[in-house]
Amino acid sequence: MKVPRLLSALAGLLIATPLLAQDLPLAEAEVRRVDARNGKITLRHGDIRNLDMPPMTMVFQVSHPTLLDQVKAGDRVRFTADRINGTYTVLSLQPAEGPGQTPGGAGADHNSHKH
Numbered sequence: 001m002k003v004p005r006l007l008s009a010l011a012g013l014l015i016a017t018p019l020l021a022q023d024l025p026l027a028e029a030e031v032r033r034v035d036a037r038n039g040k041i042t043l044r045h046g047d048i049r050n051l052d053m054p055p056m057t058m059v060f061q062v063s064h065p066t067l068l069d070q071v072k073a074g075d076r077v078r079f080t081a082d083r084i085n086g087t088y089t090v091l092s093l094q095p096a097e098g099p100g101q102t103p104g105g106a107g108a109d110h111n112s113h114k115h
């Protein structure tokens with residue numbers, strides 16, 4: 001009984017291991033154009049180490065249209081990309097704050113409230 005249970009536990013671990021975006025190095029870019037209708041984004045990107053690609057401006061497909069909801073032209077972003085079926089595809093995308101990454105959001109302006 002012990003061995004099959006161990007095997008199925010191992011199989012579960014393997015299945016649960018994320019395969020894609022998490023393993024890729026983050027690249028930096030500035031958004032030049034968002035084409036939500038076609039699921040494409042134009043990025044002026046820095047080095048993409050996993051693709052051995054130097055900095056350039058180019059169009060990427062996005063793996064999921066909702067990735068485009070959070071960015072607009074002019075934004076600085078961090079992203080992961082890979083070549084999928086011959087097409088350069090953005091797999092994850094997040095807005096990049098300026099250097100220092102100050103956390104903003106709820107309560108951020110609390111300190112400016114003075115009596």
Ligand SMILES: [Cu+2]
Pocket residue numbers: 045053054055056057058
């Ligand atoms: Cu490129």
